[in-house]
Amino acid sequence: MKDFEKLDKMLWQVLSSDNEPDDSLNRKIINKIGERSRRKGINKRRLSVSAMVVILIVATSISAFAAWKLLTPKEIAENLGDNGLALAFEGEGAVSIDQTQTIGDYKITLMGIVSGKEISDFKHSAEEIFPNRTYSVLAISKVDGTPMPDSRDPLYDEISFLVSPFIKGHHPKDLNIFTMNGGASWFVKDGIMYRTMECDDIEVFADRGLYIAVMDNFDITNAYKFNAETGEISRNTDYEGINALFDLPIDPSKGNYEEAEKYIQTLLRNQETSDEESMNEELIDIEALLKDAVLIPESVQKVVPDKEGMINYYFAEHKLKADINSLFEEGQVGFSDSRFMDDDNILVFSRDADGVITVMTYRKNN
Numbered sequence: 001m002k003d004f005e006k007l008d009k010m011l012w013q014v015l016s017s018d019n020e021p022d023d024s025l026n027r028k029i030i031n032k033i034g035e036r037s038r039r040k041g042i043n044k045r046r047l048s049v050s051a052m053v054v055i056l057i058v059a060t061s062i063s064a065f066a067a068w069k070l071l072t073p074k075e076i077a078e079n080l081g082d083n084g085l086a087l088a089f090e091g092e093g094a095v096s097i098d099q100t101q102t103i104g105d106y107k108i109t110l111m112g113i114v115s116g117k118e119i120s121d122f123k124h125s126a127e128e129i130f131p132n133r134t135y136s137v138l139a140i141s142k143v144d145g146t147p148m149p150d151s152r153d154p155l156y157d158e159i160s161f162l163v164s165p166f167i168k169g170h171h172p173k174d175l176n177i178f179t180m181n182g183g184a185s186w187f188v189k190d191g192i193m194y195r196t197m198e199c200d201d202i203e204v205f206a207d208r209g210l211y212i213a214v215m216d217n218f219d220i221t222n223a224y225k226f227n228a229e230t231g232e233i234s235r236n237t238d239y240e241g242i243n244a245l246f247d248l249p250i251d252p253s254k255g256n257y258e259e260a261e262k263y264i265q266t267l268l269r270n271q272e273t274s275d276e277e278s279m280n281e282e283l284i285d286i287e288a289l290l291k292d293a294v295l296i297p298e299s300v301q302k303v304v305p306d307k308e309g310m311i312n313y314y315f316a317e318h319k320l321k322a323d324i325n326s327l328f329e330e331g332q333v334g335f336s337d338s339r340f341m342d343d344d345n346i347l348v349f350s351r352d353a354d355g356v357i358t359v360m361t362y363r364k365n366n
Contacts, residue, residue, distance in 0.1 A: 073112040073137040076194045080185050081121070085135055085196075088119040101244045102143060108214050109139040110246045115203045124198065126181035129270075130263065132201035136212055138163060140193040147191025156188075160319050161242065162218055163197035168209030169231030172220045179267060202248075204263060207255025210248035216241045217321050286335040286348065292365040293346055299361035313359045318347060324357065 071079070073094070077086035088094060094114040101108050115134040118127075127133065140161060142148060149155040163184060164177035176182075182199040202210055211233055215223055223243035225234045235245045296315075303311040305324045313320040320340070327336045327349050336349040346362045 070109065070111070070139045070192065071189065071194060073114075076111075076137050076196065079187055079189065079194070080196065082196075084119055084121040085114075088114045088116060088135070089137070095248075095250060097246070097249065099246055101246070103214075103242050103244050105143055106242060107141050107143050108242075108244045110212055111137045111139060113137075113212075113248065113250075115201050120198070124181065124183060126200060129266070130181065130200045132204075134165070134199055134202045136163065136197045138195045138197070138212075138214065140195065140214075141191065148188050148193040150188040158314055160216065160314070161193075161195065162215045162319075163195060164213045164215070164220075165197075165199050165202045166211035166213055166224075166233050166245075167202065167205045168211070168233060171226050172213070172224055172233060175264075175267075176220065178218075179271070200263070203250060203254045204256050204260045206250040207252045207257060208260070210250055212246045212248060214242060214244040214246075217319070219321065286337070286339065289339070289346065290348070290362055293362035294365060296361050296363055299359075301359050303357050303359055305357070311357060311359070313347075315361055318345075318361065320347070320359070327357075
């Protein structure tokens with residue numbers, strides 16, 4: 001017998017019963033309902049158990065509805081203070097997706113995507129070169145219903161996700177959230193994490209095929225598989241972490257092969273310039289580089305390599321997984337020659353004589 005048939009039978013048995021509950025039971029039920037029910041003039045002596053069953057069913061339905069009802073893309077943008085993006089998600093160019101994947105302990109919903117020029121209130125520096133941008137919105141929740149940690153929770157910094165675009169025909173390591181001038185914003189509301197991802201316009205690749213990936217580590221080569229013959233990108237089902245992958249239902253007619261090729265060539269030229277600058281920066285002694293920077297005390301962490309020689313570092317928006325052999329020469333003590341830098345921060349590594357590795361972040365004095 002199906003669940004709804006069992007429920008129907010139970011209700012029929014209760015409603016068809018000739019037995020009248022005694023007054024003491026009715027009084028207990030009435031007291032549970034409270035003042036709100038009394039204001040509506042319920043006949044206290046005739047309130048039966050069947051009425052209470054109906055009340056409980058209605059209350060359960062309302063609770064279930066509240067649990068799965070998500071904010072809309074417009075509401076997500078509004079919560080982030082981006083009214084321009086909120087309007088864009090109500091426009092004709094917005095694509096509603098609402099696809100959900102359950103990976104491990106998380107339920108991940110890709111809600112929608114929109115592309116355009118100057119549609120966000122917050123301008124990205126890349127817009128000076130690539131004026132068109134793409135924005136996607138997602139919701140992430142726990143499968144077991146427990147709330148996602150918010151900014152007040154100590155676990156907030158330990159649970160992070162990375163959302164990235166992938167392009168069919170191109171290896172994910174070449175075109176992704178980092179190479180395509182990406183950014184992200186997120187917040188937690190009612191136990192659900194809402195995230196926006198932005199990057200250079202991906203609609204220009206619509207005739208090739210588009211994906212949105214959601215990872216818990218930037219471990220693309222292990223989390224996903226790339227078929228060099230077909231250009232298809234797929235999940236590695238043996239991967240132990242989070243590696244959701246959504247096919248984007250974008251109209252192929254929005255693609256522009258020639259413009260896409262121009263974009264790729266521009267990216268390659270910029271990457272070559274960046275690599276040259278990085279090589280010049282590496283010539284700077286680490287102590288000189290940190291001379292005018294300020295150490296962030298709460299960023300200092302001692303890390304222990306796992307059995308594969310990998311270390312993990314989590315601090316604020318920084319989440320790093322690195323091979324110890326790529327950071328230090330055998331027997332090297334002191335600062336590593338490797339460092340990670342962005343516009344505001346310098347992330348460095350050091351190892352003492354006992355082999356203890358410390359990772360720390362310095363704030364640049366711009």
